[in-house]
Amino acid sequence: MTQTTTFIIGGSSGMGLASARILVERGEHVTLVGSSKDKLQAAQADLGEAVETLQADLRDTAHVSRLIQAIDATPRHITGLINAAGTFTPQPFLDHDAQDYDSYMDLNRATFFATQAVARNMVKHGSGAIVNIGSMWAKQAIKATPSSAYSMAKAGLHSLTQHLAMELAPHNIRVNAVSPAVVVTPIYGAFINPDEIEATLTDGFDSFHPIGRVGQAQDVAETVVHLLSDRATWVTGAIWDVDGGVMAGVA
Structure with a gap:
């Protein structure tokens, strides 16, 4: 009997690790x-023998090639x-430079081709499920967090989701x-002191969400795992808002 696995790209922290x-x-x-x-080793030590790890910097084409080979x-x-x-x-649109832009688009490129490799495996074995972690920012501009390049990249991921749903069905x-929407994860460490992420997000964005609080990685992970499971076998091409009610309307 063929053994199975779930690949989690970006799985050493945040929503990936929670999943x-x-x-x-x-x-x-x-x-x-x-x-x-270090994060991969910590995750493996925490989760045990059911975990394998692969180290890859998705902005490095050589690393991406090795990942695809694996x-x-x-x-x-x-x-x-x-x-x-x-x-x-x-970052404001007028302040973006090419390096900022490429930091997002390189991730999308890596995601595209790694997903292609995974899809080949799934086609070979006759089944599979893919869940992309997009973003509310791909649907809604927020003045407090100008994010044109990030949102462009995530909108592309949403579109890829729908196209692949059609092609791979x-x-x-x-x-x-x-x-x-706003979820407490290490991703904010690029501009917030890592030790202050939760407090900063809670103070600044709890009220932004109609449900009254920012999200936790577990909140999103539960939905991600549900979408992977046999309980969602009639769901494909969907982009589910897991956002504490933000997209429902403006408070």
Whole structure:
């Protein structure tokens, strides 16, 4: 019997790691992909033997090529893929330079081709489910957090979700996305002291969400894992708002 795994790209922290924890608790094998060796080792030590790790910097084309080779070589059926890698540094449109822009688009390029490799595996084995972690910013501009390049990249990921859902459905592969609002994750460490992320987000954005609080990684991970599961077998091409009610309207 072929062994299975769920690949989580960007799985060493935040929503990816929270999703991995749920899957491992349910007895599933996961393969975590991340750029930080230390974070990957910590995640593996925390989650145990059901976890394999692959180190890859998605902005480095050589690393991406090695990741794709590893995906192609795996003897396991990749039943699930979570694309959770991301970066976020709010910056006015007029202040963006080429390096800022490329930091987002390089991630999308890597996501595209890594997902292609995973899809080949799923086609070979006859089934699979993919969940992309998009963003509310791809749907709604927020004056307090100018994010043109980030939002452009995430909007592209939303669009990719729908196109892949159409193309891969004949192969029994479902593709969905979640669209979170403000969630307490290390991604904000690019411009907030890591020790102050939760307090800063809570103070600044609790009231932004109609439900009254910012999200936690677990909030999003529960939905991600649901979309991967057999409980969502008639859901594909969906982009689910997991945002504390933000997209429902303006308070």
